[in-house]
Amino acid sequence: MSDIPSTAAKPAYVRPLDLKHGRIDLTHGAGGRASHQLIETVFRPAFAQTWPGGWQDGGDDGALLPDMPLTPGTAGGKLVMATDAHVVSPLFFPGGDIGSLAVHGTVNDLAMMGARPLYLSVSFILEEGLPLSELQRVVQSMARAAREAEVAIVAGDTKVVERGKADGLYISTTGLGQCRPGVQLSGRLAQAGDAVLLSGTVGDHGVAILSQREGLRFDAPIASDCAALHGLVAHMLDTGAALRVLRDPTRGGLATTLNEIAVASGVGMQLDESAIAVNPTVAAACEFMGLDPLYMANEGKLIAICAASDAERLLNAMRAHPLGRQACHIGHVTAGPAGQVRMRTTFGGQRMLDWLMGEPLPRIC
Amino acid sequence: MCLALPARVIDIDATRQHGTVDMGGVRKQVSLALLDEVQLDDYVIVHVGYALTRLDQDEARQTLALFAQMAADEQPSAP
Amino acid sequence: MKYVSEFRDPQLAQQLAQAMANEVHPDRLYRFMEFCGGHTHALARYGVLDLLPSQVQMIHGPGCPVCVLPIGRIDMAIEVARRPGVILASYGDTLRIPASKGLSLMGARAQGADVRVVYSVDDALQLARTWPDREVVFLAIGFETTTPPTAVAIQTARREGLRNFSVLCNHVLTPAAMHAILDQPEPVALDGLVGPAHVSTIIGSRPYEVFASDYHLPVVIAGFEPLDVMQAVLMLIRQVNEGRAEVENEFTRAVNREGNARAIALTDEVFALRDQFEWRGLGSMPHSALRLGDRYADMDAELRFALSTRVVPDHPRCECGPILRGHKRPQDCVLFGTICTPDQPTGACMVSSEGACAAHYRYGRHQADEVAA
Numbered sequence: 144m145s146d147i148p149s150t151a152a153k154p155a156y157v158r159p160l161d162l163k164h165g166r167i168d169l170t171h172g173a174g175g176r177a178s179h180q181l182i183e184t185v186f187r188p189a190f191a192q193t194w195p196g197g198w199q200d201g202g203d204d205g206a207l208l209p210d211m212p213l214t215p216g217t218a219g220g221k222l223v224m225a226t227d228a229h230v231v232s233p234l235f236f237p238g239g240d241i242g243s244l245a246v247h248g249t250v251n252d253l254a255m256m257g258a259r260p261l262y263l264s265v266s267f268i269l270e271e272g273l274p275l276s277e278l279q280r281v282v283q284s285m286a287r288a289a290r291e292a293e294v295a296i297v298a299g300d301t302k303v304v305e306r307g308k309a310d311g312l313y314i315s316t317t318g319l320g321q322c323r324p325g326v327q328l329s330g331r332l333a334q335a336g337d338a339v340l341l342s343g344t345v346g347d348h349g350v351a352i353l354s355q356r357e358g359l360r361f362d363a364p365i366a367s368d369c370a371a372l373h374g375l376v377a378h379m380l381d382t383g384a385a386l387r388v389l390r391d392p393t394r395g396g397l398a399t400t401l402n403e404i405a406v407a408s409g410v411g412m413q414l415d416e417s418a419i420a421v422n423p424t425v426a427a428a429c430e431f432m433g434l435d436p437l438y439m440a441n442e443g444k445l446i447a448i449c450a451a452s453d454a455e456r457l458l459n460a461m462r463a464h465p466l467g468r469q470a471c472h473i474g475h476v477t478a479g480p481a482g483q484v485r486m487r488t489t490f491g492g493q494r495m496l497d498w499l500m501g502e503p504l505p506r507i508c
Numbered sequence: 509m510c511l512a513l514p515a516r517v518i519d520i521d522a523t524r525q526h527g528t529v530d531m532g533g534v535r536k537q538v539s540l541a542l543l544d545e546v547q548l549d550d551y552v553i554v555h556v557g558y559a560l561t562r563l564d565q566d567e568a569r570q571t572l573a574l575f576a577q578m579a580a581d582e583q584p585s586a587p
Numbered sequence: 588m589k590y591v592s593e594f595r596d597p598q599l600a601q602q603l604a605q606a607m608a609n610e611v612h613p614d615r616l617y618r619f620m621e622f623c624g625g626h627t628h629a630l631a632r633y634g635v636l637d638l639l640p641s642q643v644q645m646i647h648g649p650g651c652p653v654c655v656l657p658i659g660r661i662d663m664a665i666e667v668a669r670r671p672g673v674i675l676a677s678y679g680d681t682l683r684i685p686a687s688k689g690l691s692l693m694g695a696r697a698q699g700a701d702v703r704v705v706y707s708v709d710d711a712l713q714l715a716r717t718w719p720d721r722e723v724v725f726l727a728i729g730f731e732t733t734t735p736p737t738a739v740a741i742q743t744a745r746r747e748g749l750r751n752f753s754v755l756c757n758h759v760l761t762p763a764a765m766h767a768i769l770d771q772p773e774p775v776a777l778d779g780l781v782g783p784a785h786v787s788t789i790i791g792s793r794p795y796e797v798f799a800s801d802y803h804l805p806v807v808i809a810g811f812e813p814l815d816v817m818q819a820v821l822m823l824i825r826q827v828n829e830g831r832a833e834v835e836n837e838f839t840r841a842v843n844r845e846g847n848a849r850a851i852a853l854t855d856e857v858f859a860l861r862d863q864f865e866w867r868g869l870g871s872m873p874h875s876a877l878r879l880g881d882r883y884a885d886m887d888a889e890l891r892f893a894l895s896t897r898v899v900p901d902h903p904r905c906e907c908g909p910i911l912r913g914h915k916r917p918q919d920c921v922l923f924g925t926i927c928t929p930d931q932p933t934g935a936c937m938v939s940s941e942g943a944c945a946a947h948y949r950y951g952r953h954q955a956d957e958v959a960a
Contacts, residue, residue: 363533363535430513431513431515433940488633490633492635495949501682505679508625513591514588516589544849551590556678556733572594
């Protein structure tokens with residue numbers, strides 16, 4: 144055995160990434176060979192699957208999209224763009240992870256505009272020290288979510304920040320979609336007399352996240368409802384119902400989203416608490432933390448406001464879709480007082496349903 | 509004040525100082541240090557991770573029976 | 588959930604409402620104070636006020652530990668949280684309480700103080716074990732219900748020799764506050780008192796007997812579920828109608844006359860009465876709060892960090908004081924809903940969801956609109 148090092152360096156040899164035990168370091172974000180290697184090893188193989196034939200090897204700065212019309216049936220429909228930054232702790236939670244969330248979040252933003260989601264771009268802020276195995280899990284989860292949603296991840300960027308400057312990783316996603324011709328949905332369009340429909344149970348995502356928080360940890364069979372909603376939306380649009388507003392009640396929950404709509408449309412709302420479905424375990428977890436499921440985040444539910452005469456038809460269509468099985472008619476839009484959401488409680492009383500105040504913190508009193 | 513909920517004791521550790529309770533499917537470790545005696549399947553009232561007291565299930569049933577009695581008294585009398 | 592949902596039955600609620608309507612004398616007013624924020628919250632959250640006869644007026648009491656904490660005590664918590672090496676552990680409720688100079692614990696955290704929200708005092712102990720080189724200060728708030736867990740934690744810290752754990756004690760006493768309400772120079776007119784639920788699991792029903800005997804005030808101890816509150820109001824109506832003044836117990840499933848002897852003994856062992864303690868709205872009251880007893884003085888954060896209380900006046904137009912004393916309603920305050928809102932509270936009653944102002948703002952404003960309409 145000779146100890147003399149070989150002088151014949153292998154040209155362009157790069158040690159393979161150790162995806163099992165390796166960690167992100169600052170070189171992965173410096174733009175050099177390590178950055179390139181990360182892209183080629185982790186990102187490209189995963190994301191190329193979401194855009195068959197689209198991913199080219201030029202290392203170009205942008206993605207060239209095909210000519211319009213993008214998809215059959217969308218000719219003349221308006222383009223919709225949405226963007227969303229995803230910050231969640233822990234990165235992995237029952238029912239999903241930050242990767243699937245980043246895809247579903249932006250897909251849902253497009254879907255709530257009545258658009259069919261087509262393309263996503265993604266940017267990652269990675270913290271020095273993040274295990275490569277975790278990054279790869281997240282990236283593969285994103286790719287899987289994108290394939291299932293039939294949306295292509297076509298462009299991306301990565302930066303690495305020093306340890307302690309980010310919570311593992313942050314993901315920003317921007318999406319492009321196209322509406323069906325003639326579809327117009329907006330939070331400003333709710334009218335007195337309209338029906339307010341909800342696609343399923345509320346609070347699942349927010350409580351699933353809280354259940355994993357340090358110091359709060361509890362055991363409960365609660366999974367995030369994280370899901371892409373554009374399939375359900377397409378199904379609803381197919382009915383031809385007079386849909387006015389679609390919204391996914393994410394942060395701030397059902398209560399806050401309805402308040403936003405009431406303000407934007409200058410209307411009031413009257414809800415029936417007993418019609419709002421809450422998974423009993425979610426309800427119990429909220430009870431013991433002193434939180435209200437109506438203010439907890441959802442990632443796979445939508446609120447639909449439509450003409451009262453179309454409510455039944457729309458509700459039947461929602462219930463026929465797997466993501467809308469528990470859809471319910473939860474109330475109606477009133478002429479006023481503008482911006483106020485009121486609710487008949489399960490107990491038979493009447494109360495206001497206000498905006499979320501502050502951050503939902505577990506309380507003792 | 510004092511958010512507290514009834515929960516069923518489903519496990520008691522060897523020191524009898526801690527246990528696990530179930531509240532409608534949510535399971536949580538709690539301290540049993542404030543209770544003299546507690547047994548599996550007891551209901552306890554939990555506040556900030558501590559069982560404050562045992563819930564007397566007979567009394568709970570009686571209170572509910574009292575409500576029901578009151579309700580019966582208030583039914584409109586049959587014609 | 589067993590022993591919860593049964594006490595929220597809407598049909599029974601309608602029938603209890605009917606019973607009340609049948610029994611109230613139409614031409615008199617029944618003024619009942621619900622001492623506890625838990626009852627205030629239940630009244631608002633479930634819309635119970637809509638189900639009570641118009642002759643019944645509910646007056647919110649001072650039984651909300653967040654609301655009665657004066658600004659000076661929060662300033663003190665912020666001061667200690669800003670010391671190098673300190674981790675301040677607190678229940679989530681205190682983070683938004685307004686302190687001096689527009690600050691709060693949440694604001695102090697944004698400026699760099701290490702403030703952590705815990706669900707249980709045991710989580711604060713765990714922080715002390717995890718960070719042996721840091722000083723972990725637990726901001727203890729609450730009435731008799733929350734005090735015994737703090738006592739257990741202090742004893743645990745002593746047993747484990749956790750030298751970096753201390754407690755900034757703000758535990759306060761319910762009967763003292765009740766006396767203050769009834770003994771104030773211009774007492775609010777009351778026909779009955781809805782007594783605390785969970786406080787009473789610890790102290791029992793006996794401490795309220797003096798209010799029935801000496802003040803001729805009917806007292807009904809009630810659970811925090813909406814049917815409990817309605818039943819208690821009905822029991823108070825009956826006492827008033829029959830000219831009785833007794834301590835009755837609606838919450839028999841969890842409260843007896845003697846309370847939890849073990850918890851009381853623990854509290855007595857670890858804590859001592861303070862000579863005086865400042866309450867927001869009620870002023871300085873003798874023997875109304877607890878400090879760590881002499882044997883545990885080494886774990887008293889006020890001594891360890893040489894903290895002193897400053898009396899800081901509330902905002903000059905804030906009506907938290909009169910509201911806590913039962914003299915005013917939230918909607919009587921000019922700040923209510925204008926510059927004082929749950930998002931930007933000026934007074935503490937707007938902070939906790941059991942505070943009279945926050946409860947009214949969040950749940951009850953529709954009633955004012957309907958009256959005005």
